[in-house]
Amino acid sequence: MLRIKNINTYYGKVHALKNVSIHVNVGEIVALIGANGAGKTTVLNSISGITPPREGEAIFGGVNILGLPTDQIVKMGISQIPEGRQIFAPLTVSTNLELGAYHRYSRKNKPFLKKDIEEVFSFFPILRERMNQIAGTLSGGEQQMLAIGRALMSKPSLLLLDEPSMGLAPMISKDIFRMISRLKDELKTTILIVEQNAKAALQLADRGYVIETGKIIMEESSKGLLNNKEVQRAYLGKEKKEIWE
């Protein structure tokens, strides 16, 4: 479905991604894990065209998307939940959701959109309560839910998730991971997920990549990664977990 090959991305002079290659097959959940500042967000931004790579190749559904503007990439069915939420702060919750469906908006679609909004509300009931609240005054967690809901509104075939559990209460983040697998099962959405909570992400995913200072250093099935000593030590923090469990 998506295949990026040897992409190089720069921030000015900073060489953030070095020959990164990743592929995502239809119906898969792929996790991308790595330390702080390794370049995870940059990978997602390179795919969605927010920080276009300087060189490389990016094929989505057989079409070359390298160098296309973000809005066109989104229209082709890739939707990204950006790091740090980036909701439309002064607008209401429901307007935020509507805008998520911007590119499929038409008079004909209106009834469906209503249904889709309802669907989002059933995932995140708190959003229904806050429907007419200005989004900028939501608490951090509520904003994250809104961001996810908004991305779902575009009915993407590939969803890029950047740290969806960040700042969420444990129960909610469990819910979110559950929901992500529901997305895969029920809507057959393909997902590329970036997570700090590597364990949760890998438990969810079919495959995983490990990125370190802009380079992919490992690619394996999630089981393989979960059992890898190296990965356990660096990202899963096994010993500590046992202390309080």
Next chain:
Amino acid sequence: AKKVDLKEPYKIGCLFAFTGPASWLGEPERRTAVWIEDKVNKAGGINGHPLKLLIEDTKGDPTAAVLAAKKLLKEGVLAIVGPSTSGESMAVVPIMEEAEQILVSCAAAEAIVHDPKTDKERKWIFKTPQKDSHVVQKIYGHMKKSGIAKVAIITDTTGFGAQGREQLKKYAPEFGIAVISDETYGPKDTDLTPQLTKIKGTEAQAIVNWSILPAQTTVMKNRIQLGITIPLYQSHGFGNTKYAAAAGEAAEGVIFPCGRVLVAEFLDKKHPQKKLLVEYKKAYESQHKEDVSTFGGHALDALNLVVAALKASGPDKNKMRSFIENKKGFVGTGGIFNFSPTDHTGLGLDSLEMLTVKKGKFDLYKK
């Protein structure tokens, strides 16, 4: 040009506000100046010396005027004509006094030529527009004859309007007139019904609208709209056919004192100003496809004066100065100038004519 170029040109500086908020003043002045330069040089220059005008834009800004004046002085001009507005002139005056160079201003304020502290005329400074006080006296004189004792004045907030307002208030008692309402309006005001409503609420027997701005036509229109019927006097700042056109019917019958440029064709054949006025008017209107105004005339008079001084006394600033200061019977568009050491304006009450608007055209006011 013929052999004129053989001699060194006489350089005269001009400071006109041909861009900025006073450009409707500076632009006709600039056009007139260019016309004169051409005319003088075609006629063989001044004693064989070609005339060279260095025209600088002052943008209606005193600071820009100061710099422009310094620039001109540095380029060795023999005298400076302008600036267009009173404020700019006041800013340039000290420079000229210090440099001991002639300035013939095209702005009206009396303080330009008259130092209120010493109560003397400033040595190097002259001006060509009529004195505001004369205009005021002319208006009040006319009112007195018509039995008007209570007036409302409405003036604009430029230097021109402010000077007028001051003089109107100062001379009223002399003519037994009471100013019972005193309103103002800004250059960009769009609706003056509040001011006029207030005037309507008083017992004024006439209104004086003293302004040099396009907005003065709004006073005329709003007055008709509010159904105010008392006579309307305008200042000489109304001397611009475009204003009369813009006010349309609202301008019919207004009364205002003005120089004779606007009514050149109605003047008696033997009137000393007739020849000059008709020639200027024709030349200006054929060249620029627009009606002549009094403002260009101020520049014309100022330049002619300097040229005459050069002709009579050569490029010696002291001699030129005393030539101008003692010049009598000099025919200009604004009137017949009679300068003296105690009068650097040189115009009397007789330079003004009472005009009115008849069928959209300026005409001599006859009662």
Next chain:
Amino acid sequence: MDKKDSLTLLILTVCLVIFPFIVTNTYYISTMVFVGINGIIAIGLSLLMGYAGQISIGHAAFFGLGAYTSAVLTAKLGFHPWGAFFLGILLSSCIALIIGIPSLKLKGHYLAMATLGFGEITYIVFNELTDITGGPSGIGDIPKISLAGYTMNTDIKYYFFVWAFLLLILTFSLNLIHSRIGRALRSIHDSEVAANAMGINTGKLKIQVFMISAVFGSVAGSLYTHYVTFVSPSSFGLFFSILLVMMVVIGGMHSVWGALIGAALLTILPEFLRALKDFEIFVYGSVLLLIMIFLPRGLIGGLEYLFNRLIKKV
């Protein structure tokens, strides 16, 4: 002040001293006097805008307050010019305090509007208080100022006089920037909430820097008055306020040097463009636009870029 600043300051001083010996044309000297006067206000405004991040589109008012205090007190009431000079500073800073307390609580465009409104009101007052200010006709015949027995009655003398002030003010400003206070100012620019939480009394600091910039404006106004010896309201209107903001931004908001360069450019450019007559406005607008498009960090940003490239090459 860091080493780079001290060095630049030294070079600037030397250039300024040499300038009138090379260029004797009083017109150029006089242009430089206005560069100095505008530079003084622009530096003050850059402390407020570039460092503290508070816009003011009403700074012509402080310039006008200084100018009118000097004009009215010396020409009409016979005060000593220096007395009037300091009373102008006092008046400006008091008004800055009064106006600053409520205004600086506003943010962004609302602050822009409030300062703009204040500037316009001041301008109207200059126009309307005819008995004091002479109204639209202004005040003329203002005496010259003198220092240590020297009357500043020639362009050259005034040139040195104004630029001495400017250098002093520049030094003060550079010192301020590289201090605890300067740092605090910059923090307000980025996040007022965080600055407050770090123990910075942002409200007070904003008012203080507003007052400093008002004082600089007043100083420039007094210097203007005694140079031109005529004041009228038209020099202190909205247009001049906007011009000041443009000086700061075109020069480069993030540095007081930028303000100085901006003041120089926007004072000298119109003199350069004089020859263009009616096309001047058009070209002037285009130049401003091009600078902003190609040098969004202002002229100083461009200079820094060139400088860094140069260093790299060497």
Next chain:
Amino acid sequence: MILHTSKIKKTFGGLVAVSDLDFTVRECQIKAIIGPNGAGKTTVFNLISGILPPTGGEIQFQGKSITRLKSYRISSLGISRTFQNVQLFSNMSVIENVMIGRHPRTSSGIMSSILSLPKKRKEEKEVRKRAMEYLEFVGLGDRFDESPENLPFGKQRLLEIARAMATEPRLLLLDEPASGLNTKETQNLSRLITEIRGRGITILLVEHDMELVMGISDEIMVLNSGQKIAEGLPREIQENDEVIKAYLGED
């Protein structure tokens, strides 16, 4: 007892974000506040640090009321904080960000700054030296000259801690310091927090990472809809049914 609130309340329009909350933080404690999203934890921090004025109630710090004080006053009294949405000064270098933290502990005013008096210059040197120490303390010593925007998210969080430490607080409020950190980085953070406490600084912590919270807190308070639903030792909280229902969720 370093901090004590009684019946503090905050409403936004009709919404009650914090309602009649009483709690106490003891000297040298690490106390955590947990609770669902939107429970009012950040709001409590905003009330303590003076960023929002409370609708009602009283807050006492070291026995003195700080209820109506402006946030800069509170900060100089010794309460410092970090932000949930990182709020660094992006136009300043990393070290300057920390130097800002020294503001309430230094004194040179406008006049001595303008005139660059010797006292000010000495103070500047001192401030830079201290700032560097704090940077090294959080492990950012080698990146002092960069722009904070170039730091990865997690390092920005550390920088905020260094900046807050530089004000020499008695009480440090940390709002979700571990969000965006991976497990290993979170372990380093918990070591850092314990070390800060070791310096005699009391810590009030808001965090959703239960490993961190349960690992280092001496006491935990649980908020839900602006109200306290439980308070106690980590072990007690983990077993509290109400907390499990409202917040932790069942596995």
Next chain:
Amino acid sequence: MPLYSQIIQYVLSGITIGSVYAIIALGFNIIYNSTSIINFAQGEFVMLGGLTMIFFTVMLKFPLVIGFPLTVLVLTLIGIIMERFAISPIKKPTVVTLIIVTIAVSILFKGIAMLVWGKDTHFLPPFSGEKGIAFMGASLNPQYIWVVGITVVVVVLLSVFFKYTIIGKAMTACAVNRTAASLMGINVKRMVLLSFALSAAIGGIAGIIITPITLMSYDNGAILGLKGFGAAVLGGLGNFYGAIFAGLLLGVMESLGAGLVHSGYKDAIALLVLLLVLFIKPSGIFGVTEASGFKKF
């Protein structure tokens, strides 16, 4: 004239001047809503609208019904050109650079208008005569009815557009967060272009309908823009009804100030009211405090 009908006259005049301010304020709000830019060239659109209308109807003698749409079309194009050549080339726009850019553009427009139309003040005949209409002892210029009427229509259409259409909402989203907006599949550049076209068109309409009252010259843009900006801010940036209310309030304050206090101070009185309101309500009368807090300068 009795005092009560004087006061009615003041209020009526104030309302009519105020609607001029209001319609100019609308233009500010459109661009602000979709880009959070304050376009200081908005007044210039008004000036160009008036002068273009004069060109079509006075110089070329086109009838009103043709001159009007033609002028609006020309202005739309001008808006597009401005966005393409001045706004979109700016790489990292900050609020202050954009302010300066729009000021530079306004200087440019002014210069062009001066070269094209000269320095004179131009006049446009009113749409339906200028005989005052009597109203409760006061008198009303018929052109004012045009101004008020067209303003009302424009406001209603605009607020429907921004509140209820997805394009309108998308424009607002662009102002808030461009990256996020593009992640919704919104073509941000096109939205910005659209907003400039729209507000230039509305500026043009404003110019057309007010020129018979205000007269028009190349340098009128700044002052009109200023009053419009004042109304936009006072009403709460981005709020259309706020703009109308604030425009009328400013107009009435001016008019009452001129009538009851002194005409010289009328602008000062209106501005003083504006300042006092802002000091009490820092985000304008209808501005949302929270929402304004999100925008950093």
